[in-house]
Amino acid sequence: HLRQKFLNSQAALTGVNFAIAETGGVVTVTNEGNANMGVHLSPIQIHSMGIEKVIPKAEHLGVFTRLLARNATGQQISVFTSHFHRPKPKGEMHIIIVDNGRSQQLGRTDFRNSLKCIRCGACLNTCPVYRLSGGHSYNATVPGPIGSVLGSLKKPDTYADLPFACTLCGSCRNICPVKIDLDHQLYAQRQKSLQTDTMKHKRVILKTAAKLMQHPKIFTFTGKVMRFVLPKLPKSILYHRKNIWARYRQMPEIPKHSFKELYQKEKDVQKR
Incomplete structure (x- = not known):
């Protein structure tokens, strides 16, 4: 049913991968061709782009299209590299240039x-x-x-x-x-x-962790207590709304021994 929507649409909106200051044209880089189909079927074509998409000249475009395809999908070149420089006959072409905080970013x-x-x-x-x-x-x-x-x-x-x-x-x-x-x-x-x-809250957690790690014996004892207590806690506590980590995923299985204990055990075995 999507094809029918494309056929009946009165306007097509695409993004822009690169805009060429020298010619005023815009370029879209795709593999599936939806941008092409939408633009060619609709009487009005609209291209929305951020201000950072502008490159100086057409001769620079080849470098960027090769970089994009190679690093995105491992292709030498994408399937569709579409250039839009003017509206089609009896059509309209509009370019929307978006700042949305980019100028502020440029100043940082x-x-x-x-x-x-x-x-x-x-x-x-x-x-x-x-x-x-x-x-x-x-x-x-x-x-x-x-x-x-x-x-x-x-x-x-x-x-x-x-x-x-x-x-x-x-x-x-x-x-x-x-x-x-x-x-x-x-x-x-x-x-x-x-x-x-x-x-x-993160500053408090990091300061507490730093203090704890400055005292190895307390750190080791705390680890043993947590490994004993956590498996026995009810889910209502483990998956409390303030536990952001567990909001969208299950808590990992609590190990019976710490890395330090396993390392020491391995060293003792090797000594024998």
Whole structure:
């Protein structure tokens, strides 16, 4: 039934992968061709783009389309690279240029590099956190490392915890085709987030953990108590609404022994 909707539509709205300042045209890069079909069938075509999508000249386009296809899907080039420079005969063409906080981002020297993103998704594919948790766990329009940067800067009260969903391994920075220093930006955003009232509870938790880890005997004892107590707690306590981690997933099985105990046991076996 979707094809019939395409045939009957009076306007088509597409995104924009790149816009060329030299010609005034816009380019969409797809593999399924829905953008093409919508634009060619509808009398009105509308292209919505962020201000960071503009590149200077048409001769630069080949570099970016190759980068996008290679890092997004491993292709040499995508199936459809569609150029729109003017409306079709008896049609209309409109381009919507969106700022939505991008100018503010440009003024932040520590974070302006994030505007270089071409939305290839390479940082998502390599991120160990994203691969295990999936996109829905971020609860944001753009997930993964780049989404954690953009979301926490655009709406710090809503996404203040996203920069902490990162191991700071640097794999995203290594794979990024436009060399965005995502791990550095996530670390910097952590420092900013910790100064806000939104992250007050996290400051308390981190300070408590730091004090605990300064005293190995107390840390070991606390671990033993928690491993004994947690399996016996009712689900109403374990899955309390304040336990954000368990709101959408099951708690992991509590191990009977700590890593320290297992390591010591292995050492004792080797000594024999």
